Each structure stands twice: as structure tokens, then as C-alpha cells.
Amino acid sequence: MVAATVSGGEIGRSLPRLEGRDKVTGRAEYTHLMQLSGMLHAKIFRSTVAHGRIKSIDTSAARNVPGVYAVYTSDDVRKVIAEPYYGPAFHDQPILAIGKVHFVGEPVAVVLASDPHVADQAAQQITADYDELPAVFDEVEAAENKTLVHDELKPAGTFADLKHLKGRKGTNIALDFRLRRGDVDKAFATAANVFEHTFRTQKVLHLPLEPHASIADYRDDGITIYSSAQGPSFVRTEIARLLGWPENRVRIKVPYLGGGYGGKLYIKLEALATAMSMLARRPVKIAHTMEEHFYTITKHPSTFRIKSGLDKDGRIIARKCEVWWNGGAYADIGPRVTQKSGFTASGPYDIDNVSIDSYALYTNLTPAGALRGFGVPQLVWAYESHTDMIARALKRDPLEFRKQNLLRDGRPQATGTILKDTAIEKVLDRIAERLNWKQPFDRGKGVIRRGRGFAVALKAVISPTTSVAIVNVSADGSTTLYCGTVDMGQGSDTAMAQMVGEVLNMPAESVRVVPRDTDVTPYDMGTLGSRSLFHMGHAVRLAAEEARTKIGDLRRELAEPEGSNASLADLFRKKYGMQAGNIVGTGIYKPDYIPPDANGLTTNATPFWMVAGSGVEIEVDTETGHVCITRLINVADVGKPINPKIVETQLSGASLMQLGFSMFEKMHIDGGQVTNASLADYKIPGFHDVPPVMENEAIDTYQSNGPYGAKGVGELATFGLSPAIANAIDDAVGVRLTELPLTAEAVFRALRAKANKPLEDE
Amino acid sequence: MSPAAKPINFTLNGRRVAADVKPHHNVVEMLQTQFALFGARESCGQGLCGCCTVLVDGRPVSGCLHLAVFLDGAEVITVEHLASPGKLDPVQQAFIDCGAFQCGYCTPGFVMMTKALIGQHPDPNDEQIRDYLSGNLCRCAAYPEILNAVKMAARNSKAGSTG
Numbered sequence: 021m022v023a024a025t026v027s028g029g030e031i032g033r034s035l036p037r038l039e040g041r042d043k044v045t046g047r048a049e050y051t052h053l054m055q056l057s058g059m060l061h062a063k064i065f066r067s068t069v070a071h072g073r074i075k076s077i078d079t080s081a082a083r084n085v086p087g088v089y090a091v092y093t094s095d096d097v098r099k100v101i102a103e104p105y106y107g108p109a110f111h112d113q114p115i116l117a118i119g120k121v122h123f124v125g126e127p128v129a130v131v132l133a134s135d136p137h138v139a140d141q142a143a144q145q146i147t148a149d150y151d152e153l154p155a156v157f158d159e160v161e162a163a164e165n166k167t168l169v170h171d172e173l174k175p176a177g178t179f180a181d182l183k184h185l186k187g188r189k190g191t192n193i194a195l196d197f198r199l200r201r202g203d204v205d206k207a208f209a210t211a212a213n214v215f216e217h218t219f220r221t222q223k224v225l226h227l228p229l230e231p232h233a234s235i236a237d238y239r240d241d242g243i244t245i246y247s248s249a250q251g252p253s254f255v256r257t258e259i260a261r262l263l264g265w266p267e268n269r270v271r272i273k274v275p276y277l278g279g280g281y282g283g284k285l286y287i288k289l290e291a292l293a294t295a296m297s298m299l300a301r302r303p304v305k306i307a308h309t310m311e312e313h314f315y316t317i318t319k320h321p322s323t324f325r326i327k328s329g330l331d332k333d334g335r336i337i338a339r340k341c342e343v344w345w346n347g348g349a350y351a352d353i354g355p356r357v358t359q360k361s362g363f364t365a366s367g368p369y370d371i372d373n374v375s376i377d378s379y380a381l382y383t384n385l386t387p388a389g390a391l392r393g394f395g396v397p398q399l400v401w402a403y404e405s406h407t408d409m410i411a412r413a414l415k416r417d418p419l420e421f422r423k424q425n426l427l428r429d430g431r432p433q434a435t436g437t438i439l440k441d442t443a444i445e446k447v448l449d450r451i452a453e454r455l456n457w458k459q460p461f462d463r464g465k466g467v468i469r470r471g472r473g474f475a476v477a478l479k480a481v482i483s484p485t486t487s488v489a490i491v492n493v494s495a496d497g498s499t500t501l502y503c504g505t506v507d508m509g510q511g512s513d514t515a516m517a518q519m520v521g522e523v524l525n526m527p528a529e530s531v532r533v534v535p536r537d538t539d540v541t542p543y544d545m546g547t548l549g550s551r552s553l554f555h556m557g558h559a560v561r562l563a564a565e566e567a568r569t570k571i572g573d574l575r576r577e578l579a580e581p582e583g584s585n586a587s588l589a590d591l592f593r594k595k596y597g598m599q600a601g602n603i604v605g606t607g608i609y610k611p612d613y614i615p616p617d618a619n620g621l622t623t624n625a626t627p628f629w630m631v632a633g634s635g636v637e638i639e640v641d642t643e644t645g646h647v648c649i650t651r652l653i654n655v656a657d658v659g660k661p662i663n664p665k666i667v668e669t670q671l672s673g674a675s676l677m678q679l680g681f682s683m684f685e686k687m688h689i690d691g692g693q694v695t696n697a698s699l700a701d702y703k704i705p706g707f708h709d710v711p712p713v714m715e716n717e718a719i720d721t722y723q724s725n726g727p728y729g730a731k732g733v734g735e736l737a738t739f740g741l742s743p744a745i746a747n748a749i750d751d752a753v754g755v756r757l758t759e760l761p762l763t764a765e766a767v768f769r770a771l772r773a774k775a776n777k778p779l780e781d782e
Numbered sequence: 783m784s785p786a787a788k789p790i791n792f793t794l795n796g797r798r799v800a801a802d803v804k805p806h807h808n809v810v811e812m813l814q815t816q817f818a819l820f821g822a823r824e825s826c827g828q829g830l831c832g833c834c835t836v837l838v839d840g841r842p843v844s845g846c847l848h849l850a851v852f853l854d855g856a857e858v859i860t861v862e863h864l865a866s867p868g869k870l871d872p873v874q875q876a877f878i879d880c881g882a883f884q885c886g887y888c889t890p891g892f893v894m895m896t897k898a899l900i901g902q903h904p905d906p907n908d909e910q911i912r913d914y915l916s917g918n919l920c921r922c923a924a925y926p927e928i929l930n931a932v933k934m935a936a937r938n939s940k941a942g943s944t945g
Contacts, residue, residue: 036878036879036881037878037881037883039886040877040878040883041870041878042886043883043886043889044861044870044874044875044877044878044883044886044889044890044893045821045861045862045864045865045870045874045890046819046820046821046822046860046861046862046889046890047820047821047862048886050823050887052823053814053820053823137806226921227921228885228887228921229825229826229831229833229885229887229888229919229920229921230823230825230885230887231825276885276886277885278825278885278886278887278888279884279885279887279921279922280885281921309827310825310826310827310828508885509883509884509885509886509922510884511884665881666881669881669884669924669927670884672923672924672926672927673884673922673923673924675923676923676925677921677922677923698826698828699826699828699830699831699919700826700828700830704919704921705923705925706916706918706919706925707911707912707915707916707918707925707928707929708912708916710912710923710925710926714926
């Protein structure tokens with residue numbers, strides 16, 4: 021299970037990314053830039069209403085535009101795919117709207133043309149009439165089930181961890197996850213202090229600079245899809261299901277991704293591209309504009325009501341968590357977000373009595389899915405703000421209060437799973453040390469006030485999931501790795517090559533990593549949730565170790581003396597009489613897992629825990645409410661870093677992305693209509709948003725069941741930043757914000773309210 | 783409905799070339815469809831992200847907003863022109879050495895903007911770098927590493943030109 025003993029010197033090496041040359045010369049391949057001969061371009065006509073019955077769609081003007089190849093609606097799609105619904109948790113999303121539309125921006129019709137400008141112009145000539153229906157946008161309101169988004173829900177049954185989803189009628193709740201540990205009501209009754217707060221997060225989105233793109237090339241005997249997909253294996257399974265074909269007739273090819281962050285997971289444009297190629301009998305490319313991402317997938321807005329009871333010594337004895345997740349019009353992976361995040365909603369604290377209710381809700385908004393953290397950043401925003409508020413109310417030091425209640429290795433987490441290999445206290449201590457927490461802090465006196473704050477978090481990696489890898493040693497000794505992990509910038513190709521190099525004692529640079537192609541790269545559950553380095557890392561290690569064992573067998577078969585320095589090429593030549601043959605090693609990894617019982621309890625919730633925290637120092641301009649982060653600290657427990665430089669850039673990048681979500685990013689929505697669907701109106705962090713001082717630290721730990729002691733890192737620095745900043749704002753100016761983003765306006769309004777001079781519009 | 787194409791002549795990466803462009807074709811589309819150059823790429827489509835940066839007569843322009851017809855008579859340099867066989871431009875090498883990218887989609891734009899920056903300020907300070915590159919966005923947020931890469935590129939470009 022644990023690290024191999026032979027060292028190739030590859031682990032812990034800050035090797036620059038293997039594909040660096042292609043990326044700096046502009047030659048790296050991305051789906052958005054790919055072309056096939058005979059290819060048509062698709063442009064989508066989208067719903068203009070949030071909820072309505074489609075009375076009619078008029079495509080006649082579009083059909084008459086010169087150069088248009090075809091215009092298709094769901095009537096056409098159903099001629100080639102009888103049940104055209106897809107999705108990872110529920111088969112609820114139609115390829116094109118059928119009968120009803122469920123959000124503004126939902127695809128209703130498609131124009132195909134060889135000139136994308138012609139397709140675009142023609143799509144604008146399509147009109148549709150709707151009978152508008154009442155719509156629901158707020159997650160808490162949706163839970164009342166007064167306005168229903170869907171008439172019926174059909175579970176997908178594809179993923180092992182979502183087998184329990186049930187078909188439902190008369191509700192907007194796609195999944196309600198519940199956890200009951202101890203007896204919270206009894207504990208609250210005996211508590212010396214009880215605190216209750218509600219926190220909200222806004223709708224934000226991934227915005228990878230390569231927008232979504234898929235090209236489908238359908239033939240009667242098979243289909244090839246080129247796609248900006250984070251999970252090629254799932255896309256293959258889902259397309260094969262839609263076509264009623266065996267998987268081996270479906271080929272998914274994924275070049276590099278121009279960013280993903282969860283937005284390109286599961287199935288996005290692939291089903292639509294497939295249907296269009298089937299109808300047109302030509303390759304069809306759908307390449308989104310930046311605006312179209314706003315109508316494709318977002319992060320989950322959330323409302324979290326959290327209540328804690330403390331005994332007279334300040335120990336948290338009960339915590340009740342109610343979380344409502346705004347999933348938008350289609351479930352996508354919302355049920356997994358609801359469940360997997362749900363069970364860590366009580367935070368990294370040792371609490372005997374915990375009650376969690378986590379609800380995945382349908383609303384009439386753009387669907388929400390995974391975004392770097394799978395819901396955990398929303399939870400941490402609430403529980404670490406809440407924890408700080410309790411400490412302040414009790415006049416306790418926030419660090420000491422946390423340490424008194426901290427969950428430590430050997431103690432059960434809310435699920436009952438015993439914590440192992442979690443450096444929560446170490447992370448907390450390092451942040452405090454870096455902040456000089458125990459030293460006095462100058463908060464300023466004039467217009468500019470200073471504050472500091474921090475937060476710490478725990479996340480479980482998704483389970484159970486499977487990864488498979490193949491290592492192929494060629495007759496000249498050169499080695500190729502086949503693995504389905506999608507390198508979307510996190511450096512997985514480089515890290516996996518380092519693991520192969522470590523086992524086979526060769527430089528990682530010499531290992532060829534085959535780009536993802538389901539015809540040759542074996543199954544992987546998906547590149548998501550910081551799972552790849554651990555799961556695929558193990559599969560790659562096992563594959564390389566099997567190859568190494570076979571090489572040893574060959575040496576013995578050829579009677580090579582112990583310690584002979586015959587090269588791999590020599591062995592092949594000796595065996596086959598020429599440069600011929602292969603040695604192939606395969607590795608399959610699936611960790612143990614016990615599904616939660618009816619109370620959400622299990623003794624084995626996850627193969628590893630992720631731990632990270634952030635600390636900030638800020639300045640608040642009390643005249644404008646403007647907050648400036650002057651120092652940003654991220655500390656994470658990533659196990660043993662395989663590639664320290666890449667780990668550092670992952671921490672830094674995740675943190676700066678979360679800085680946007682914390683400080684200014686927000687989709688503005690008016691009656692279901694997104695009013696800022698462009699980079700002109702939706703700002704993402706740029707050079708001037710980077711704090712002047714930024715420190716990232718992966719503390720020295722070792723994940724005992726990880727490949728070479730490693731575990732995942734991609735999401736970690738997103739966890740603690742938002743509450744750290746809100747805590748620092750409170751520290752600086754004594755106002756508490758409970759809703760993201762932490763804009764100057766929000767701070768200014770809070771300052772005015774605190775001074776008993778609220779702005780007139782409140 | 784389709785308006786007539788107009789012939790233009792310009793210099794592309796050191797070669798005299800001709801193209802037929804329609805009034806609505808931007809520089810990115812022309813480079814991709816007529817010259818098979820994909821280093822400059824459209825992302826936001828509004829001149830805000832910098833993924834489409836090319837140099838026109840030595841100045842960086844957003845290829846998604848700059849119309850192709852404007853290139854008549856101009857000298858155009860794209861990211862594809864920087865490396866010589868077996869040798870990367872000092873800017874490209876510095877981006878690799880400093881780990882100044884993750885997904886790489888925005889990288890050609892940053893590389894071209896950095897070329898322009900170093901051309902104008904051979905020894906830029908942090909403030910100049912932030913200001914000059916504030917029109918380039920990196921969603922992976924490799925900004926700290928990019929800052930280091932620009933400084934390294936400036937040093938190495940100077941060393942290369944004087945030595």
C-alpha cells in the first residue's frame with residue numbers, strides 16, 4: 021500500500037511542467053481551437069424566460085439565411101435519441117428544451133453552418149413563444165415546494181456514491197442529506213450559551229479562459245468526441261447510454277484544458293454535439309463564447325443556518341447545521357455537493373452532538389455544479405465566521421477557543437470516522453505564528469483601520485472512486501504512461517510522470533504521458549475534488565511497480581547476473597533477438613469505503629482528509645468601506661509534496677481565485693436574467709488584486725496511505741480565505757458581514773448601520 | 783448577405799503575406815483561418831483578457847477587437863515567431879523556469895505583452911509590471927510567478943542583447 025523503497029529521486033523534485041514548451045509557444049492543443057475537415061459550427065438559441073411552456077418555436081427565418089446547413093429543435097433530437105436526457109446524478113437535463121424551459125439561457129434550438137458567423141446571425145432570427153410559469157430563484161424559498169421546477173425526477177444510478185438517490189414528485193429537493201450524532205436537542209437544553217447565525221453565499225462561476233467546447237464526429241459504427249472535459253470516462257459512459265451502444269464504440273479525446281475548476285466535469289456540451297452530428301451526419305463543433313458560460317454551469321449559492329451550544333467551560337457540545345444549496349434548473353452534481361460537503365458542515369471541531377440537514381434544491385437559474393471545493397468553501401465561510409463570532413461574544417481569543425474545540429487525530433469526525441493524518445492543529449499554529457498572533461497588533465486610529473483574521477477547514481475526498489493506469493515499456497527502454505487524469509493546469513501529467521520515474525528509476529522528463537483518449541487511456545472516475553494525485557497516483561505507482569516486477573522477471577529468465585548493468589534495451593534485444601516487444605504494467609486503485617447509514621454515520625467516510633487554512637491582514641478605509649488585503653497566508657497539509665513548486669502554485673492560484681469569490685465576484689440576476697454575463701461586467705482577479713505580501717506553505721506531513729505520502733492539493737487554498745477576511749474586517753472595524761462578496765458597499769453599509777446612520781435605502 | 787472580401791498585404795512574422803478579409807473579420811479569426819496560427823486566441827471577445835495579444839508595428843493589440851483590414855501595410859508579430867529552432871525566446875524560457883502558467887491558455891498573450899513591456903522598459907519594476915500586465919487575465923492566477931518570470935526575462939533579454 022505504501023511507498024516503494026527504490027528511489028528514482030523524482031519525489032519532491034520541483035520539475036517544471038513537462039508541457040511547458042508547448043504552452044509558451046502557443047502550440048498546446050485545446051478543443052476550442054481544434055478543427056476537423058467537413059466540420060459544421062453550431063450556435064445555440066436560448067430561452068429568454070426563466071420558466072415556461074414552449075408554445076411555438078419559429079425557425080423559418082433562420083433556415084432561409086444563406087449558408088445555413090440546418091436548424092434543429094428537440095423534435096429533431098428525439099428522432100435520433102428517443103430519451104434525450106442526461107446528467108451525473110439525475111437524468112434531468114434535456115439535450116434541447118422539451119415542452120418547457122427551466123432557466124434563462126437554456127438551449128432551445130441550434131443552427132448549423134460551415135461559417136460560424138452565419139450560424140450566429142441565423143440563430144438570432146429564431147423566435148419562440150412561451151406560456152410563462154411562476155419561477156423560483158431563492159434556495160430557501162424553493163424548499164417550500166410552492167413553485168415546482170420539475171414535474172418528476174429520475175435518478176441516474178451511474179455513480180456508486182449516488183445509488184441512494186430516489187425518484188421524486190411534488191418537490192424541488194433533489195437530495196436531502198441528514199446526519200444525526202448524539203442528541204443535539206438534549207445538549208442544547210443543557211448548554212450555558214447558544215449561538216445561532218445564518219450565512220449566505222452568492223452565485224459565481226468558473227470562467228476558464230478556454231470556454232466550453234466539444235466536437236462530435238458521428239459515424240454509424242462509432243463516434244469520436246473531442247471535448248474540453250474533466251472526466252472523459254464519464255462522458256463515454258453517458259454518451260454510450262444515450263446511444264444505446266457499447267462503450268467501445270464511443271471515443272472521447274481530451275487535449276489540454278484551458279482551465280476547468282470543476283466547470284468542465286461530467287457532461288456539458290457533449291450530448292448536444294452528439295445529437296447535432298447524428299442529425300447533420302457531419303462533424304459538429306460547439307464552442308461557447310465567454311457569455312455562454314453564464315448559462316451553462318455555476319457554483320452553488322447557499323444559505324447556511326448554524327447553531328452551536330457551549331458548556332460553561334466554552335466547549336462546543338452541540339452543533340446544528342441546516343444548509344440549502346441552490347442547484348439551479350438541473351441537478352448536475354449538486355446531490356454530491358450536498359452530501360459530500362454536507363457531512364463536514366460542523367467543521368474541524370470535536371463535537372459530541374451534531375445534527376446536519378443539507379438540501380439540494382432545484383431553482384429556475386443556471387445549473388450549479390462543482391467548483392473547486394465541492395461546496396466546502398461555502399460551509400467554511402459559515403462555520404469559521406460563526407466560530408469567530410462565538411469567540412468574540414465570549415471574549416475568548418479566537419485561536420485558543422478553536423484549539424480548545426479542535427478535532428484531533430484519533431477522535432471521531434461528525435460521521436464517526438476516526439480522524440487520521442490530519443494536521444489541523446499544526447496548520448492553525450503555523451498560521452498563528454506567521455500572523456504573530458500572540459503579539460500586539462496595531463489596528464490604527466484614523467480613517468484606515470487594520471485587522472487580522474484566520475480560518476481553518478477540513479474536507480473529505482470523495483469516495484469510493486476508481487482509477488486505472490497502464491505503463492508501457494518499449495523495446496528501447498523508453499516508457500509511456502496511459503492515464504485518464506486530465507491536465508487542466510494542475511500539473512498532473514508532470515506529477516504522474518515523476519511517480520513512474522521514481523519506480524522505474526528514470527527521469528520524469530523521459531516518460532511520455534499519452535493525452536487522454538478513451539480508446540487507449542483506461543478508466544478514471546474523473547479529474548475532480550483533489551482526488552487524482554492520490555487515486556490515480558496509486559494506480560500509476562502500481563502500474564509502474566508491475567512493470568518493474570516484470571522487468572525483474574525478464575532479467576532472471578535471461579539469467580542476467582545480480583547487479584548486471586544490462587540496460588532495458590539490452591534485455592529486450594536478448595529476449596527477442598532485435599528491438600522488439602513490450603513490458604506492460606497495469607494498476608487499479610479503489611480505496612475502501614463504507615456508505616453512511618440512515619443517520620449519515622460511517623466508520624469509513626473517506627480515504628484521506630484535506631486540511632488547510634488561511635490568515636490575512638487587512639486595511640479597511642472607514643470612509644469608503646474599501647478593504648485592502650495587505651498580507652495573505654495559506655497553510656495546507658498536502659502530505660508529502662511530489663512537486664513542491666507545482667504545489668505552491670496550486671495553493672497560490674486557488675487562493676487568488678477564492679479572493680475573487682470573496683471580495684467582488686457575483687452574478688447579478690434580475691427575474692432570472694443574468695445582467696452581467698461578460699468579463700466587462702463580471703470582474704475576475706487581475707494583477708492589481710494580488711496582495712502585496714503572499715505566503716504559501718505546505719507543512720511537513722506524510723499521508724500514511726498516500727502514494728509516497730502525498731495527497732490532493734488543488735482545492736485546499738479555497739477553503740479558509742472568505743471567513744478569514746470577514747473575521748479580519750470584524751477585528752478592524754467591529755462589523756460582521758454574513759453574506760459574500762465582501763464589497764466596499766457591503767462594508768460601508770455595515771459601518772453606517774453600526775454608527776446608527778443606515779443608508780436611506782435600507 | 784455576406785459582404786465582399788478585401789485584399790490586404792502585410793508582414794506576418796517577417797514574411798510578406800496577402801489575405802482576403804471581410805469587414806467583420808478580426809485579427810484572431812484571420813490568423814487562425816487563413817494562416818493556421820492559433821497562439822493568439824479569443825476568450826472574452828471584448829479586449830479585456832489579453833489572450834489574443836499580438837504585436838502590430840511593435841505595439842500590443844487585442845486581436846479580438848482589432849479588425850483584420852486594419853493590418854494592411856502593417857508589421858505583425860505573433861507568439862509563433864519568438865522561438866528559433868531549439869531555442870526559446872528569453873521570455874518563453876523565463877515563463878517555464880518560473881512556473882508562470884498553469885493551464886496555459888492565457889500564456890501566449892502574457893508572453894507577447896511581456897515582449898512589448900521589456901521593449902519599452904528593459905528593466906521594469908514591480909509596479910510597471912503590474913500596470914502593464916493588468917489587461918491580461920489568468921484564471922489560474924499564476925500572477926506571482928508571472929511577476930518573477932517578467933523580471934527574469936528582462937534580465938536575460940538584457941544579457942542576451944549585450945553579450
